[in-house]
Amino acid sequence: MRETTQTQNTLRSEARIAHGALHRLRQDLFVDAFAFRPMPPLEDAKVSRWVPWLPERIRHWARWLPHFIVGFFSVLVFLAAFTLSHGTGPVRGILVAGFALLVAAGPAVTLFRPVGAYWISLFAVVLDWFATVAFSSYGGSPFGGAAFPTHLAVMTLVVLRTRPRLAVEMWLVTFAVAAALTAFTGGDAGDLPPVAVFCGMVLISAAAVRAWREERRQVVETLTATAEERSRRTLLEERATIARELHDVVAHHMSVIAIQAEAAPYRVENTPPELATSFATIRENAVAALTELRRILGVVRSEDPDAFVETDPEAPQPTLASLDSLLNSVRSAGLTVEAVITGAPRPLPQGVELSAYRIVQEALSNALRHSPGADARVEISYVLGGLGLRIVNGTPSRLAKPSPGAGHGVLGMRERVQMLGGEMTADHTEDGGFEVAAFIPVANAAGETMAGGSTA
Incomplete structure (x- = not known):
């Protein structure tokens, strides 16, 4: 009794699996088989990476290179099918041309209706099969036998355009039809198994390429989303x-x-x-x-309870008046730095002073971290309407250790400058160094004097 129950459960499970497979086959190959699914052009980033030497106008047209290749292949298929066909008379000539056009339509239609292209190509194979049987007494099919190789190419293109599981489904349908035609016409089925194995290998290879491309695309999307999230969190x-x-x-x-x-x-x-x-x-x-x-x-406040361990939380915020102690600190760490102040130093709003100090501090820290052995120069300009900052370092004399937080310091400096309505640039110099330049506006002299008086 128990064995009977287990057998029934096994049969039900197998029936459910078969039903699910048939349902997927119906959804993939029969439902909306001729739906319009145009192949998009290549992304500009890929074209620029593959052919960076092409002019920009030509690179724009290079986005459609896969479409041009498939279209050219369809033309070659038409010429081959028309050349391999044979026959005399205007009626046969029209039939040969029509059949060549039908065979060549399969690859071309994959650009717009990939599953529909499969059925068109399969119809051409069936037509060629019946023509071979009908004209067997006259030397074989007048169509030259170009339908099946083209059908294999069409199946490969469909797999590359859609999803890997279509490789198995199209292979099963194609050779089920081939077996049925062989049995119906009483033909020799000796060549069918090796051809089926060869086509299966080709389609499995195409499915593997398609799966690899899809996996790579998902990895790129994940990495991009992770990088954006990390940048947002840092900000x-x-x-x-x-x-x-x-x-x-x-x-x-x-x-x-x-x-x-x-x-x-x-x-x-x-x-x-x-x-x-x-x-x-x-x-x-x-x-x-x-x-x-x-x-x-x-x-x-930071989630880290020890965020302010290194500094006294009651100490006043640093200003440009504390710049000398900062320079002495980085000099003791091994960085040769020169400071130049132009213009008449004057008291500025405390927020401007604090942001300027932090920008100089972060820029010198980056020089220590990423340009070991290089000299640095700090320029502070008190100009009409604001404060100018320029911190530049030379070429490192030795290899810098990898830093996991690269780029975050520049992000923080840029955020400080933008908060105060200023502008900032940060980029490599021609000699291999790095330069940070910023301008922080201050409304007017009267406002500066008032702010300076309140700070004192």
Whole structure:
């Protein structure tokens, strides 16, 4: 009884597998067999990588190279089928030309309707088979036997254009039809097995190429998405770092506003109640803003509890006045650096000072990391309307160690400059070094003086 149940379960499983295979065969080869599926042109990146020496206008047309190759192959098939055919008389000539056109249509149609091209090519094979049987007494088929080799080429193109499993499905249908025709016409089936094996090998190879291409495409998409996600995450981390650093700047100014609003009524005798109330409201709003700033800082604070171990969290944020200590630090690390300041140094808004210091710090760190043994030069220009920065290093004297975070420092510098409405460039120099140039605008001299006074 148990063996009978197991046998029934096995039969049901096999029936389900067979039903699923037939369903996939029907969906792939019969449902919407002549649906319009045009082959897209090659991507510009691939064309530029394969033929970078071609002019740009010709490279644009090179995107359609696979279409030109298939079209040229169809022309060759038509000429071959027409040449191999034989027969006399206008009727036979028309039949030969029509058959040659039918055979050549298979490869061409694969560009637009790949599954439909398979059925057209299979119909040409069946037609050639019946012609061979019908004219066996007159020397064989008048069509020359070009249909089946072309059919194999069409199946290969269809597999390369669609999905690998169509290789098995088209092979089964083709040789099932061939076996049925052989049995129906009473022909010799001796050549059928080796031909089936050879075609199977060709189609399996095409399916492997198609699977490899699809896997490669998915890997490229995954790597691209990973790189974009890593860049986005790095950008968010840099913005969080900038927000933490600017918190002290904004909190300082808000504290000054609160203190001045609290002290203002005591500097004036007989202060009107309305004015005292206004100052009290200003102080309350300033204190509330400070509370919100601390709350925001808690949101963007690093998840690492030891993020501020190396620095004193209560220490003031660095400015360009601390540049000498930074230069001495990198010099002690082995970097020869020269600093040049042009223009009249003047106090700038604290956010500008902090961002300028961080940009110089990051650029010198990159020089130490990526250009060991090179000299560096820091140029700070106090110009009308803003602050100019230029940090350039020469060619490294020895090989740099690989750095997993390459490019993230430049991303952070660019984010700081863009936050302040400035512009920045970072690129290799002609002599093999690297240059970072930035301009941070400052609104006007009056605003700078006010900002400098509040900072002091």
